[in-house]
Amino acid sequence: MTEQKPTNKKPSLKQVGLSETVLWDLYTNLLKTRLLDERLRKLFRQGRFAGTYFSAVGQEATTVGPTYGLRDEDIIAPSHREIGANVTKGVPLELIVAQVYARRNSPDKGKSHPCHYGYRPKGVISPASTLAGQTIVGTGCAMGFKIQKKDNVVLAFFGEGSTSRGGWHEALNYAGIHKLPIVYICQNNLWAESVPATLQAGIKDFADRAKAYGFPGVTIDGNDIVQTHKTAAEAIARARAGEGPTLIECKTYRWYGHSEIDPADYRQTEELENWKKKDPVIRAEKLLLDLEILNTAKREALVENLDQEIEAAVQVCEKEKYVEPEEAYNDVYSERFPVLKDEY
Amino acid sequence: MTEQKPTNKKPSLKQVGLSETVLWDLYTNLLKTRLLDERLRKLFRQGRFAGTYFSAVGQEATTVGPTYGLRDEDIIAPSHREIGANVTKGVPLELIVAQVYARRNSPDKGKSHPCHYGYRPKGVISPASTLAGQTIVGTGCAMGFKIQKKDNVVLAFFGEGSTSRGGWHEALNYAGIHKLPIVYICQNNLWAESVPATLQAGIKDFADRAKAYGFPGVTIDGNDIVQTHKTAAEAIARARAGEGPTLIECKTYRWYGHSEIDPADYRQTEELENWKKKDPVIRAEKLLLDLEILNTAKREALVENLDQEIEAAVQVCEKEKYVEPEEAYNDVYSERFPVLKDEY
Amino acid sequence: MKKVTYIEAITQALYEEMERDERVFLIGQDIGLYGGVFKATKGLMDRFGAERVIDSPISEVYIAGGSVGAALVGMRPVAEIQFADFITPSMDQIIQQMAKMRYRSGGAWTCPMTIRVCCGGEVGGGLYHSQINEQWFFSQPGLVVVMPSTPYDAKGLLKAAVRGEDPVIYFEHKRLYRSIKEEIPEDDFVVPVGKAAVRKEGKDITIVAYGLMCHKALEAVAMLEKDGISCELIDMRTLRPWDRETVFESVKKTSRAVLVQENSKTGGVMAEVSASITEDVFDYLDAPVSRVCGLDVPMLPFAPPMEHFFLPNAEKIVRAVRKVMEY
């Protein structure tokens, strides 16, 4: 893993290796994710929606970077902390908020759970909570693409904790044998709820797990949007070309509790403070300022635009109703089969 | 993996690094396993017992070598091809044959399945057929030993195919985190029923899987009893000393079908013939002859003794009855709970 | 019309569905090169290639979960679990992914796929090659569960499963693979999911069964006929959603019912059938609904005397019917 050393010398676009547009888009998506996430946290704390809320603040670069540039038909196999992947894949903000509010306009019609974002038109699988579940299913999507001889790819997201699951192993093992078009993104945020990464595996770098499967594993700075995007884009290109999977471990950190009801008192303040210094949004901002793609005025305008967009989505959902109770009977089967109705 | 090069120079005991007694015992156990296995195969083909039979002929050194020297309280977590571990651990031959005959004198009272050898007084777990099942349970035994601060160890056996299972991953991952006193023996016989090892993993050496767990993995010539014994003994010593697990991959080959009802026509005759040249029993024999621990007369006497012992065990089981049908009601629970009896 | 065995019927269904629809593919252990441990997929790899007949590693979690994924992107997977005993590792993917994909996505993502599960006893398979675990899937909303008892149904239900839009667990009974033969049409046909079959009409008592137990019941029916007891035999065929109407109509006519289940008694499918009969047609009952089931011990002890003792058979069914008739 190469960590970016602080330097006073301003980088050039050429050194960065990405175009202005790409950098602008990456930054916009990062910022949008951050603002939306913080807004939703606040709304939860104000009791505006039920259930709980899983914040990804601090980890945005691990989802935004890899997702940027995917096609609609490419699949996202998410876990529970991929709000950034949804934003970047182009899921309408209103639907992201609707999922959290569990209202009638939510893609799942209120059936699943807040933060379990899924949206078929953009290829985002509606997730189950069972960790690594969608890593397995996503690997199956890649198997499907391979049989269909399509050049689509799958991006599967999970935390370091989820790599302890057996099904995760079966999926990556299969992908290795058949060189499936899939890229595995491990968001190693050092904690799985209250359990530190040292109790998830006897290794330090989770990318080493790829050695068991015969495909490349690489550990990167997960808070550097340039690295997350470029590393994933390369892996995606290889996957599209039929050259098989890659496991990318992004070292990162979640700023808040596991969910909003977790005080996260098992961590040291110092650890958090150190990681806050590596804020992926600020780092991207600095880069864009240095490259003169961004300036204060542009930034303010952008924030205002994004805030308005977010607020509009929230307002729609605030006004939306819950589904009728009988909605519970729908979507169990295709129309072919009836559901036994309750008598009482 | 270091394969023994054929040489005309006779080795010395010192070069081999094992005592005469140990070499004699290893050879005796190898031969006993071979003779017993071939006898049981024949009996199955003569229709002397029901079900099927899993032969381990050709792979004996992978079980005999590691098991030799264990204590009664050390645990064997077997799969379906560990007749050699049972023989070497000291399970009475009669009970091994009884398990195959599924008669009243079998340790399982005829309940489980032929070849599912288990015997508590010698620490052999009665296996389920679900592959890698006992690898997980065996890892739990090692966890128990660690909590108890005992210096016992566990030897878990499985084929290369079983390493594709998720539960296998969870077990080894756990053992790596907690440095459990367990040694994992992968008998890579290149096939899992009809599926070649190349379709089980995208890697060549299954010992590489250990890299995902942070403990040593080593690939050895599984048909060389000296190597299997010495490598395992060393790993066992480290495990006893609290230094954690080892994964040992033994390259080997099964001579016959997956079970006796499998013609194994998915393999090339040439492959088989090549491996027959590496017969672990003949190789051990040659070594002992060279070292002058063995000679033709001794060998003949040994074979005769072993044949007699085997025949005596077979005769006991041939005369033994099946259990009564009502035995089916026993061993579901402790005496505390009754089993619902059938009315019809 | 040609006489085919139950397993040939399965092979035919797979072959024809793969010919018909290139989205159909197979995945399972030993199904390709080897043609399946029971040869159900014999010849299919030769015909359709290794990309559509996949010899999977020993990864039951992936076999189920990977198939779900392939279904999501438009394939029609037919996965094989070599023995029902080895479906336990797949439970997570079957219950949490396959069964609930449609529901949790509000109908956006669906899982048209089939898992073939080789199951059942009376083959000397012992504790780990004889299990049936239909009751787990039977109790899971979102899943379709079928278990054919004849070659005709084996073929027709498998085709219906592959063509449907819902996830199906297809139990095939290994004891039936080669023990029965039947003439079946050479033209394409399906057997509708959700409909039971009345195997024999009768007026005195209703017997409900599925899978191998239908054949045990048929034997019993013949024996009872000689005593002048006229039995109506219903083969459930589909376990979920089961055909309540056909069962209820029959019981309304006969007023008595005996339910036969190979699996252990407690918590099995027939408990639901019995409870539903009581709930819905109680007034028609002249005697308690009675069950003939496998023993309430782990399915299935190996030694032949225990295996025999465990399983329902014609004699046990006859005794149960007599007892209910004498009530």
Next chain:
Amino acid sequence: MKKVTYIEAITQALYEEMERDERVFLIGQDIGLYGGVFKATKGLMDRFGAERVIDSPISEVYIAGGSVGAALVGMRPVAEIQFADFITPSMDQIIQQMAKMRYRSGGAWTCPMTIRVCCGGEVGGGLYHSQINEQWFFSQPGLVVVMPSTPYDAKGLLKAAVRGEDPVIYFEHKRLYRSIKEEIPEDDFVVPVGKAAVRKEGKDITIVAYGLMCHKALEAVAMLEKDGISCELIDMRTLRPWDRETVFESVKKTSRAVLVQENSKTGGVMAEVSASITEDVFDYLDAPVSRVCGLDVPMLPFAPPMEHFFLPNAEKIVRAVRKVMEY
């Protein structure tokens, strides 16, 4: 006597059993440092150390299967599955190892261990934090299955489970953790496994329930009492082996029964109870045995109106009882 909540009762049981017997240890996710996501194991790592209160990786297969192994070498594991929804990966080890170890070894190897499973709805948990899957384990010979509904039983049954010689699945209902309090003795006590509790005696109708549903039934009983309907309420407490005698004796007295189950109806525990009542005490029945259950859709849709609609409650039970009384 002190008033304790249901979850405090569980913590006490764990604490006391660990004090009493050094073979007892805990393994589960977030149970150590964090004290459990619901704080059931709070303070136990401080008292007993990290070797006996193990924060496991996210490995439900290992949590179950590793515990089996520890039991084999003489430990008394108490494993925790954080949510019943996440027990599906453990099915292989629970069904094929834990339940059958004694049987397959002819009694030589045994598995005295407990798996605590946090389960149930009415907490806004949605599709993946509300499940109960008691019916799978209920139908498995070799397993003991309990589900307490009161702090007293929570403590007494957990102690009995830990001290017993058989493998126990201990379902604890998360809705009950802090919603009920009860005075329980400070001295050591156990609640015998396999015995139901008559929560209220009555003469007109028998209501059978377990877990959270006992509390819904109690509400219903109070409402019905006002109408002059005297209900006998039985709390099953142990699901396997369930207390047939207590249920049958009650039904013999009242001649009517309503069975209440939180989980989806089809193939649930109450199907077996209903079928057994019909089989064993049919003659005493004046009306069909009726079930009030969760909807036959995946347990449990999230949005509050659907969650409420799914679950049985006092009103639904009252309606069912009235209907059966009017029969």
